[in-house]
Amino acid sequence: MPANAIIEVKGISKTYEGGVEALAGIDLALPQGMLSTLLGPSGCGKTTLLKIIAGLIPPSQGEVWVKGQKVDGPGPERAFVFQDFALLPWGSVLRNVAFGLELRGVAKDEREQIARKHIHEVGLKSFESSYPHQLSGGMRQRVGLARALTVDADIILMDEPFSSVDEQTRRKFQEELLDLLRHKKKTVIFVTHSIEEAVYLSDRIVLLSPRPGKISQIIESNIDRQDENPEEIRRDKNYLDTVDRIWQILKQYV
Amino acid sequence: MIVFGKRIPMLFSLLAWCVIWEIIGRAKLSTIVPPFSGVLAAGITIVPTPKFSTAVSISLRSFALGMSLALLVGIPLGVLMARVASVGKILGLWVNIFISAPISALVPILMAVIGIGESTVVVTVFLFAVFVIVIDTHVGIKQADRSLVEMARCFGATRSQVYTKVLFLCALPEILAGVRLGVIRGVKGVVIGQLLIAIIGVGELFELYSQHFLMEEFWALVIVVFTFAFVVSESVAFLERRVEYYASTR
Amino acid sequence: MHRSLPPFAWQLISFALVFGIWEFAGRWPISLAFPSFSQTLLALFSMIADGSLAKAYLITLQPLVIGIALSSIAGIGFGIAMGLSRSVEWFSLPVMIVLQAAPMAAIIPLLTYIYGIGLTSKVLAVVVLASPVIVMNSYKGIRNANPSLIEMCRAFLGTRQQEIVKIILPHASALIFAGLRLGLAMGFIGIVIAELLITPTGIGDLITYNSSVADYPNMFAAIVSIIIFAALTIHALERLERKLFPPEIRGLENAR
Numbered sequence: 001m002p003a004n005a006i007i008e009v010k011g012i013s014k015t016y017e018g019g020v021e022a023l024a025g026i027d028l029a030l031p032q033g034m035l036s037t038l039l040g041p042s043g044c045g046k047t048t049l050l051k052i053i054a055g056l057i058p059p060s061q062g063e064v065w066v067k068g069q070k071v072d073g074p075g076p077e078r079a080f081v082f083q084d085f086a087l088l089p090w091g092s093v094l095r096n097v098a099f100g101l102e103l104r105g106v107a108k109d110e111r112e113q114i115a116r117k118h119i120h121e122v123g124l125k126s127f128e129s130s131y132p133h134q135l136s137g138g139m140r141q142r143v144g145l146a147r148a149l150t151v152d153a154d155i156i157l158m159d160e161p162f163s164s165v166d167e168q169t170r171r172k173f174q175e176e177l178l179d180l181l182r183h184k185k186k187t188v189i190f191v192t193h194s195i196e197e198a199v200y201l202s203d204r205i206v207l208l209s210p211r212p213g214k215i216s217q218i219i220e221s222n223i224d225r226q227d228e229n230p231e232e233i234r235r236d237k238n239y240l241d242t243v244d245r246i247w248q249i250l251k252q253y254v
Numbered sequence: 255m256i257v258f259g260k261r262i263p264m265l266f267s268l269l270a271w272c273v274i275w276e277i278i279g280r281a282k283l284s285t286i287v288p289p290f291s292g293v294l295a296a297g298i299t300i301v302p303t304p305k306f307s308t309a310v311s312i313s314l315r316s317f318a319l320g321m322s323l324a325l326l327v328g329i330p331l332g333v334l335m336a337r338v339a340s341v342g343k344i345l346g347l348w349v350n351i352f353i354s355a356p357i358s359a360l361v362p363i364l365m366a367v368i369g370i371g372e373s374t375v376v377v378t379v380f381l382f383a384v385f386v387i388v389i390d391t392h393v394g395i396k397q398a399d400r401s402l403v404e405m406a407r408c409f410g411a412t413r414s415q416v417y418t419k420v421l422f423l424c425a426l427p428e429i430l431a432g433v434r435l436g437v438i439r440g441v442k443g444v445v446i447g448q449l450l451i452a453i454i455g456v457g458e459l460f461e462l463y464s465q466h467f468l469m470e471e472f473w474a475l476v477i478v479v480f481t482f483a484f485v486v487s488e489s490v491a492f493l494e495r496r497v498e499y500y501a502s503t504r
Numbered sequence: 505m506h507r508s509l510p511p512f513a514w515q516l517i518s519f520a521l522v523f524g525i526w527e528f529a530g531r532w533p534i535s536l537a538f539p540s541f542s543q544t545l546l547a548l549f550s551m552i553a554d555g556s557l558a559k560a561y562l563i564t565l566q567p568l569v570i571g572i573a574l575s576s577i578a579g580i581g582f583g584i585a586m587g588l589s590r591s592v593e594w595f596s597l598p599v600m601i602v603l604q605a606a607p608m609a610a611i612i613p614l615l616t617y618i619y620g621i622g623l624t625s626k627v628l629a630v631v632v633l634a635s636p637v638i639v640m641n642s643y644k645g646i647r648n649a650n651p652s653l654i655e656m657c658r659a660f661l662g663t664r665q666q667e668i669v670k671i672i673l674p675h676a677s678a679l680i681f682a683g684l685r686l687g688l689a690m691g692f693i694g695i696v697i698a699e700l701l702i703t704p705t706g707i708g709d710l711i712t713y714n715s716s717v718a719d720y721p722n723m724f725a726a727i728v729s730i731i732i733f734a735a736l737t738i739h740a741l742e743r744l745e746r747k748l749f750p751p752e753i754r755g756l757e758n759a760r
Contacts, residue, residue, distance in 0.1 A: 056659055074659050086656035090674055090753045100660040103670075133752035151660065267595050286618060343514035344521060351735040354689035356696040358609075359707075359727045362715050366537035366723070438605045445607035450700055457610070464613040472614065480606040487605045
């Protein structure tokens, strides 16, 4: 296990009621300060694994260690971004973003101040008093992201966060996410089934094969994200090669 | 509920209640609650009697007649309201008033106009059941997938084919929901009608048993009637579940 | 072409049509007992004028209001308990489903014989009819809580209590309110049956008395008044419900 692994997954298996084996024997180390992606076709258990790391689902076997502590439920060092946004429909954007702090008992003024900062950060400055139904899908996910940033967790877990928005918004999000994370010292674990998205965003890609979910390969990205302009990445030769390489591996599982 | 590690289905809670009933009855905790076994015994005695079977058969007859009328009038009316805008707007007001109104208030006037007899009960059942059937049919047809109708027309369906092959089936889950609620209301209609009109029927029996504090007979009759209401509504619910798989809009 | 008429014009046409047919039917000699629209309207005004209608409503509304208040408090509380606790649910759900389908009105005569002809049996009649639907709606409101929101709450370290107060209850409040509205409708039914069966007072008295002296316009006017009163009250609640709980706030994207 590398020295800077912030998440260690040891022998995780998960079988659901009814006998569906979602994951079989996952061993994994995820490095601190980097964006790692769990990538694979449907049925490979990537969301299950993410939720086990988040502490939302208990594993059938094995353990997850985060920052040297064993996981047995959600914790303040991990924040989750949901695929279907999971926003309170009766709450304003401000309330939703501050919700994580509200649950921890932080005083209203304080938590709203922090929330405002992150609302501004994700580009929703004038929408503080709006309600989810007044926002587009893309804007709703920004709220979800702002909410995760507001609780200042070390690890952000993102479950196919851009799959419910249209293609153009998705590409914009990917670029903005890289920008946003550039100056923060966050660890991000990302789940997606899109190869391009994974290669674009990740420093490390964990390929999972389906039924039951197992690790197929781990690919380290050799795209230089710090210097390169986000828009240039898609023309980088390494990017194109990696996408193709992954597709050749995953093709057999579809 | 998990006992000794085994999951017990919810239906068994009814058995648990029967046991509790028995205990309360035997402990004589209340004058109106006899032991469950006594109720069962009374039930077995009264059911074969001619008084009981006459009351039940008359009630069933009124129920069946009233419900059939409600279906024959209610469903076509609902369809008409959904397809012809003016009819929908004119009748909609009244249907919405009467669906939650205390229809039992109308029974005295029905008694005065139609007379004291079974026909009044039939009309009561009809009035209790018809409005919810009309509204649910209306909603069902209105919400039927427009694109399916267009598709049928594209492939040359005649007017009646559009109705029978597409619209009605699309609306069927909603219509059955209305029928189920209508059936429940219909049973209430029979009982309430017979109570208020005080003629032969289960309503009269309820009144009789209450008056003479024949508690065991009373609760036996309650079980019979309540079970009937439950069985009929669950049968419709069963049909409803069978067509629900294509009801995406609900 | 139909679309050019505003909705209240249609309502006027509707009223005019029905009242016209009613007037006609009343004058036609099908039955002495069936009053025409104008006769009923006159009788209604006279009863309002001499105060008998107001007096009757004062008496009728008492057990209704008390009964609904009791059913609401107990019913919502119990429904929430059913929704939150699997054990309570296991014991109560089959019974509640039967009670919702059952003609509870059958119990009303029994109530009279036990509790007498006073306020108690009338309040109980309302409670017995209104409670099942209030309980079931509260229960369904709790059970249908959005699982995604609950998961989100857990992910952000919410306790079970926070889950209930911040997620489940707000989500359930729409259905609970709907249950109250339906319960009120059942309450009206209960009080009418009670007053017609039990020694009548209030509106029931007006109806039965006028029936016994064959004053059909008065009788019908009383009946019409309770139906309209019930319809208006419930309609008002429905509008309030739509205002307080629009589908967007409930998170129903493709709501009717």
